[in-house]
Amino acid sequence: MKKTTLPIGPFHPLLEEPEFFTLYLDGEKVVKVDLRIGYNHRGHEKLATGLTWDQVPFLVERICGICSTSHPYAYVLAVEDLLGIEPPPRGKYIRALIGEMERIHSHLLWLGLAGHFIGYNTVWMWSWRYREEILDACEKLTGNRNHYAMCRVGGARRDVSEEAMEFTLGALDSNWKSTKMFLGAIQDDPVIHKRLKNVGILTKEDAIAYGAVGPTSRPSGVPWDIRRDDPYDAYGESLEAGAWDVIVTQKGDVYEKAAVRVLEILESIKLSRWLIENMPDGEIDAKVGRIPEGEGVGHHEAPRGEVIHYVRSDGSNKPIRHKVRAPTFTNLPTYKVTCPGETVADVALITASIDPCYCCTERVGMVTKNRSTSVTQEDLVKLSVEKTLEIEKKIGKKSNLSKI
Amino acid sequence: MGDEEKYKVMEKVKKALGDLIQSVDQPRPNRIYVMVHQDDFPRAAKIVYKELDGRLATSTATETRDAVELIYHFMMDADLVMCNLKTLVAKPELKVGSVGAFLPAADWIEREMAEMYGVEFVGHPDPRHLLLPDGWPEGNYPYRSDYPQRPDGFGEERPKVY
Numbered sequence: 009m010k011k012t013t014l015p016i017g018p019f020h021p022l023l024e025e026p027e028f029f030t031l032y033l034d035g036e037k038v039v040k041v042d043l044r045i046g047y048n049h050r051g052h053e054k055l056a057t058g059l060t061w062d063q064v065p066f067l068v069e070r071i072c073g074i075c076s077t078s079h080p081y082a083y084v085l086a087v088e089d090l091l092g093i094e095p096p097p098r099g100k101y102i103r104a105l106i107g108e109m110e111r112i113h114s115h116l117l118w119l120g121l122a123g124h125f126i127g128y129n130t131v132w133m134w135s136w137r138y139r140e141e142i143l144d145a146c147e148k149l150t151g152n153r154n155h156y157a158m159c160r161v162g163g164a165r166r167d168v169s170e171e172a173m174e175f176t177l178g179a180l181d182s183n184w185k186s187t188k189m190f191l192g193a194i195q196d197d198p199v200i201h202k203r204l205k206n207v208g209i210l211t212k213e214d215a216i217a218y219g220a221v222g223p224t225s226r227p228s229g230v231p232w233d234i235r236r237d238d239p240y241d242a243y244g245e246s247l248e249a250g251a252w253d254v255i256v257t258q259k260g261d262v263y264e265k266a267a268v269r270v271l272e273i274l275e276s277i278k279l280s281r282w283l284i285e286n287m288p289d290g291e292i293d294a295k296v297g298r299i300p301e302g303e304g305v306g307h308h309e310a311p312r313g314e315v316i317h318y319v320r321s322d323g324s325n326k327p328i329r330h331k332v333r334a335p336t337f338t339n340l341p342t343y344k345v346t347c348p349g350e351t352v353a354d355v356a357l358i359t360a361s362i363d364p365c366y367c368c369t370e371r372v373g374m375v376t377k378n379r380s381t382s383v384t385q386e387d388l389v390k391l392s393v394e395k396t397l398e399i400e401k402k403i404g405k406k407s408n409l410s411k412i
Numbered sequence: 413m414g415d416e417e418k419y420k421v422m423e424k425v426k427k428a429l430g431d432l433i434q435s436v437d438q439p440r441p442n443r444i445y446v447m448v449h450q451d452d453f454p455r456a457a458k459i460v461y462k463e464l465d466g467r468l469a470t471s472t473a474t475e476t477r478d479a480v481e482l483i484y485h486f487m488m489d490a491d492l493v494m495c496n497l498k499t500l501v502a503k504p505e506l507k508v509g510s511v512g513a514f515l516p517a518a519d520w521i522e523r524e525m526a527e528m529y530g531v532e533f534v535g536h537p538d539p540r541h542l543l544l545p546d547g548w549p550e551g552n553y554p555y556r557s558d559y560p561q562r563p564d565g566f567g568e569e570r571p572k573v574y
Contacts, residue, residue: 219517
């Protein structure tokens with residue numbers, strides 16, 4: 009039998025984390041997937057060893073442009089682990105609030121792109137419109153829509169004003185309603201069920217073996233969430249107070265990955281409200297002086313899963329080793345088990361369900377035995393959209409999402 | 413879960429690893445550091461993964477004068493404790509058994525450590541480059557302290573990759 013090789017990638021320089029996929033096809037079915045990364049390796053770990061302890065948060069903040077606070081958050085937790093200190097209560101609450109606001113806007117961004125991938129551009133427009141409100145609230149709270157620079161070793165870098173918190177509560181209320189609408193649209197929609205259910209299943213065993221984290225592993229029945237399993241800052245207290253819960257489902261297909269993310273937005277809204285309502289007064293920063301010799305590990309539950317940082321100090325003003333691991337590093341290899349057996353039209357969806365960066369599908373080359381053609385990202389999305397329309401035709405019904 | 417119960421996890425780790433342990437430390441209730449010999453390392457990692465239900469979060473390699481130190485960060489999610497398994501891989505051979513041979517989570521990170529620090533993971537299922545391009549010349553390890561950090565440090569020998 010003639011096998012087709014379909015290379016996807018390697019990269020588009022506008023977005024971070026470019027990857028190169030090679031799909032080995034048997035007809036339309038994917039047989040094997042191979043991945044290559046490293047097209048945009050920037051050497052952050054080495055660069056960090058040339059900066060002082062207080063400069064590193066600004067460097068690692070620029071690793072990701074969407075979940076920008078997760079890296080400095082994990083870094084300051086690692087240095088605080090080394091020091092054995094805890095920030096003052098208000099500092100803890102401010103950092104957790106920024107972490108949750110970021111989760112809401114990151115999941116909304118994902119929801120919009122997922123809508124685009126299955127052919128409902130209205131979902132894309134609407135979810136990004138509501139994301140704007142959250143970004144405005146972030147700007148009020150921190151001064152920036154992204155790259156907040158709020159984390160510092162020993163607490164928060166800046167205080168947040170009462171007025172900004174009032175504004176944030178308004179944005180959260182508006183997002184609560186819109187997220188409920190999205191959730192209803194996804195849950196009652198026969199087209200979405202047909203299109204997303206039983207696609208790209210990640211079993212519990214595979215999730216554990218590959219060490220998948222966050223909203224990639226939780227739909228597979230793996231209940232890991234660093235906010236609960238290694239509570240830091242305000243997360244332990246808020247969980248005890250019943251302000252939020254970890255969302256876990258069992259099946260692990262693309263549908264549940266979407267549902268888990270939408271439900272997590274609701275949990276994050278609840279938690280953000282609780283944090284604002286219970287915000288303590290007082291200092292925001294435990295003035296940290298010299299960093300002694302030692303080592304520390306810190307991890308934070310970013311929107312895409314656990315971010316883990318390791319630092320080692322020799323007592324000087326710079327770290328001698330700084331290790332960074334982003335969640336996509338462990339989530340990406342799960343393609344090896346989720347893609348085989350699926351069609352090419354579903355690969356774009358499975359790609360989206362893990363919430364990596366989308367640049368990987370930006371340029372697609374198709375290589376068959378005697379000729380090689382090149383197709384663009386639009387073609388891959390078109391394949392996916394055509395399949396949705398086919399399903400609509402087959403069951404003779406329009407999706408709720410096209411009516412939003 | 414209180415701190416006392418987290419300190420009890422140490423007994424569990426000691427019992428499971430037994431003679432393999434060279435030294436242990438628990439500086440804070442939720443962090444355990446275990447040092448094992450490099451020959452016992454894959455066996456110890458298997459015990460932490462299978463018997464203690466550790467999830468391999470990632471691993472770190474750090475260069476010291478006579479060795480490269482490996483730390484495998486296993487998160488024991490049920491016990492709310494992170495178990496950091498350490499070993500020293502002696503220079504200049506830099507050979508250690510692969511954990512990626514039985515645990516897919518270690519696959520990529522071992523490839524990264526191999527190309528950045530020159531540690532050879534014996535028995536790794538897929539020992540290709542991960543971040544560096546395929547044509548990268550052998551014996552150039554960018555994160556090692558003897559690697560020239562400025563382009564002119566290469567001189568005539570600067571590797572031609574593309």
